Amino acid sequence: MERHVELLNIECLGKPLKLEGSLAGWQQLFWDGQLVSQKAASSDGEGLKVHQFQLQSANQHSPIEIRLEVDVRWQPFLLDYCLLADEQLLAQGQRTENDMARQAPPPHAQASKPGPLGLVSLLFKLFKSAKVIKVVLAGASIAAYSWLFSFQFALALLVCLMFHEYGHIRAMQYFGMKTKGIYLIPFMGGLALSDDKINTRWQDVVISLMGPFFGLLLSLLALLIYHLTDNPFFAALSGFNALLNLFNLLPVLPLDGGHALKSISFSQNRFMGLAICGAGLVLGVVLSYQLGLTLLGFLLAIGGLEIFMEWKQRLNSHLIPLDRYGQMVSAGWYLLTVAALVGVIWHLAGSGDAMLGLPLQILKS
Template sequence: MELLNIECLGKRLRLEGSMAGWQQLYWDNQLVSQKSASPNNQAFHIHQFELTSQSTRPLSTPSAKQNSDSLENSALDDVIIDNIQTNAIPVRLEVDVKWQPFYLEYCVLVDEEQISQGQRTTKDIEQQVPEIAVPKANKISMVGLASLGFKLLKSAKVVKALLAGASVAAYSWLFSIEFALALIACLVFHEYGHIRAMKHFGMKTKGIYLIPFMGGLALSDERINTRWQDVVISIMGPTFGLFLSIACLVAYWVTGNVFFAGLAAFNALLNLFNLLPILPLDGGHILKSISFSMNSVTGLIACVAGAAIGVFISYSLGLALLGFLLLIGSLEIVFEWRGRHQSHLLPLDSYGQIFSAIWYLLTVSALIGIIWVIAATGDDMLRMPLEILKS
């Protein structure tokens, strides 16, 4: 990830690094220094490189005026080639990085004279826009292809309307027009939660796209820089879904209309499914951000133990499907844990890990509670979401 990007001698000095300890320093987009990952993961690093000052003078007239200096990377020693004299200028970057909570302190010296110093925190990382885009893996998926197709289409509003119409038609064909409209409302409310979170972080959004039989997508042109952003953006969709289910449940208690009870139960099931720890679902992003921010084997063991407890509770309550999917998702997180240091995302600190885990567990518990309460009414149709979890 990009740790630092400042001006140095008229060019950009950019530092990239990871929790594993490796760092790469670029001056004018040219690699000038790098540090390999180390077992002790030292926080303090000194990067050194040399620039050269070239001056020209006619060999036949030693008293002629010299041209102005220009800097470029070149040889280390002073040499004279024909009429060009090259002088090496040492540049040193001292940087001290603490990851949890993130804090970076730097100092730049040119020819042993300090020219720049400062600090960076998590807020600076969240707001930065890197000059060099992070390469993305070329994974073929339906979601990725759909996202790429949206970027290629200029008439976004027309596309949104067509997809929304197709979704209503598809769900009406499978169920009924009333159920289709209710389902679309649930999807839009869920995706709006993602949109609100993106706007909270100052990200430009492209709106909500409804895809028949796949759900919805909330798109943004900008990428996230921290795992806290990933957690908040991911969990705000199910959180908004929870608010909608609570509102429908209250409406059912006030009016006695079974339609509101059914909408509350099915919406809760929809958002609970999104919280499963399986990528690319919201729950997969949340638990991945939490577990990948734990920079120790102890953290991973704690995450696995928590997942095991969740599986045990699910099977104890007879929620077989939920327990099975939770187990599969947990294994997926464990398999990807070894590559956590290569991510460009700034990890969560200890407070962020605990807060995210509590937020996730409370949201899951509340959604299950709503499904359980509505199923207790005895209506066969309203018991369906609970029976699905028990299947």
């Protein structure tokens, strides 16, 4: 189901007045859950829109004329509103992108009485709430990586994955999103999940890049411990973790780098977004073929579908785009993180140890 952003939620005559809309200028106004006004999409999707409707108050015989004036600008996002009742001012104010990023997500609708499939779904949710699935997946991941490499390597890999995913979790919590925790998937890595949806492209960038950024912090910490103790384990941990997070920053959907690239490019225009994300998809196909990464090829199919949906729903997207400053900050954050991870790998390769130089050899290949 297509979702639109909640632009405004204020009180009107003791009941909630909620305005939903999209970048194309489409708007719907609800009073106490009932549709009272709507506006069609416009050519530029911005500018002043006036919603007018009548309400019948229990204390008055004649209906009350309600007027909501909304002036929206998308880049940078700015919404000015003015609410009047019979020409008397009830409320006025302004909303920015920060307000949109931190607004509480809409409550989930209550499900009807479950049938047989609903009961199965309920049992599955109870199963998840007991954290059994997380434990099972973590155990399966340790077993899988121990079978491929060693038990010690498996534990080190899980530490890297957990630290990376915790970065995503912290970013979600920063925006007030409810998190469902971290799920470790054998041979695929990990997933940080949330029930809530994002409202802005900036949220997408921050949540995507905080995983690799936390990975960078772990590599720097391990590198520091290595120089203090001369223990080669921490050097290997630093280099391998840097390579893992650098791979995740490839500009390929659905990797973290691909998500950051998608938000930056589609904030400019849909043609630029399609061209840049399409180039990332081609890069992913080349890497998948040359390195024989069948799993990456499967993920690329998901990424290709995501690019198509972004292109198709660009004008009706509920995500507030990045302004020019936000695009530059996002691109700078991405490039600096990539450069720092490469720097860690390059530094370790200079030690002369063949094992520590392996990540650099992989990059060169």
